[in-house]
Amino acid sequence: MKTRAAVAFAPKQPLEIVELDLQGPQPGEVLVEIMATGVCHTDAYTLDGLDNEGLFPSILGHEGAGIVREVGTGVTSVKPGDHVIPLYTPECRQCKSCLSGKTNLCTAIRATQGKGLMPDGTSRFSYKGQTIYHYMGCSTFSNFTVLPDIAVAKIRTDAPFETSCYIGCGVTTGVGAVTNTANVKAGDSVIVFGLGGIGLNVIQAARLVGAGQIVGVDINDDKRDWGARFGMTDFVNPKRVDGNLVEHLVALTDGGADFTFDATGNTTVMRDALEACHRGWGVSVVIGVAEAGKEISTRPFQLVTGRVWKGTAFGGVKGRTGVPKIVDWYMNGKIEIDPMITHTMGLEDINKAFDLMHAGESIRSVIVY
């Protein structure tokens, strides 16, 4: 069949809207009509050539929602007509990681996914006979895409596509980082670095679990109102701090925060986040994805004195099990999504979504097909 898609033909080049050839679902796979997709900073990072695993030409996008249109042989978990959210972190329920009860990082298809291919080692997308790679196993910047059945979460049919697509990455990552990875409790203090599409979800989850002080840190003053809207109690713009930022934050939180989160992808910020944790027990969670070649560092003394450095992918959430629950949280009003979707547009305008993100003017842009 044919599908309309935004193709990343080369790094740092605008996406091009073209009509591609798409092979139908093979055994164990499903064809999904993507109805809406968010644009995450990770898409921009890959398009900018900063991802170790970045491949070109490829179809980016990993924050979608859509409808199953066809299933390959052997698929029993979903059927045509089901509403689904594609999962870049699948859940096979059989691999060592899935069975461990310790992680959401399913390994069933990770090797081929990182090579831009389906589990049989081939791509379903081509353009004029040339292979186009999949991205994060999702490729939601195509109107139709093919995924393994273990990489789709079935969701309720009354959830709007143009808002619930955000649960495919940003919402789940930010909320899960707080509720799963960090396990923040009522009364805990929290510092969130980077109040974008992920960081604001960290803030709203911190509010949800009853955190006490919730400090937001961003170099963009416009984010003060955004953070306050979702539960932030204090705002710090590092550019306006006289002296050392970490010392300022430690003083503001009476010795350091119980939990800090990096949602910037900047390795210097990651260090500040770790060092702004409370001595003896503070936990710092790395969410941000740093560009290829970057490394984090700190004085080992920071860890010797009881701070813990950890990270999270997709908020530690097992997708097929956890995503439908987060959709329920949204539909029941426990978490907010709608106000964070600042822009919606057609696929033909997708490059504007990247411009808005880089200009700091959007929280989330959503492409509606």
Ligand code: NAD
């Ligand atoms: P975004 O562009 O919407 O937000 C980033 C925010 O960080 C902006 O508000 C920006 O002003 C702020 N910022 C930039 N530099 C800063 C600095 N030095 N100090 C303080 N604030 C600073 O991006 P996003 O979509 O929210 O993504 C954030 C990061 O999370 C990216 O690195 C992305 O790749 C990563 N991410 C990780 C996961 C995961 O599973 N671990 C999932 C989604 C996104």
Ligand code: AHE
């Ligand atoms: N491919 C990169 C790393 C990119 C990365 O860390 N991705 C996150 C999700 S970001 C979503 O916006 C993730 O899930 N990582 C776990 C995994 O298995 O990819 C690299 O450095 O090679």
Ligand code: ZN
């Ligand atoms: Zn993402």
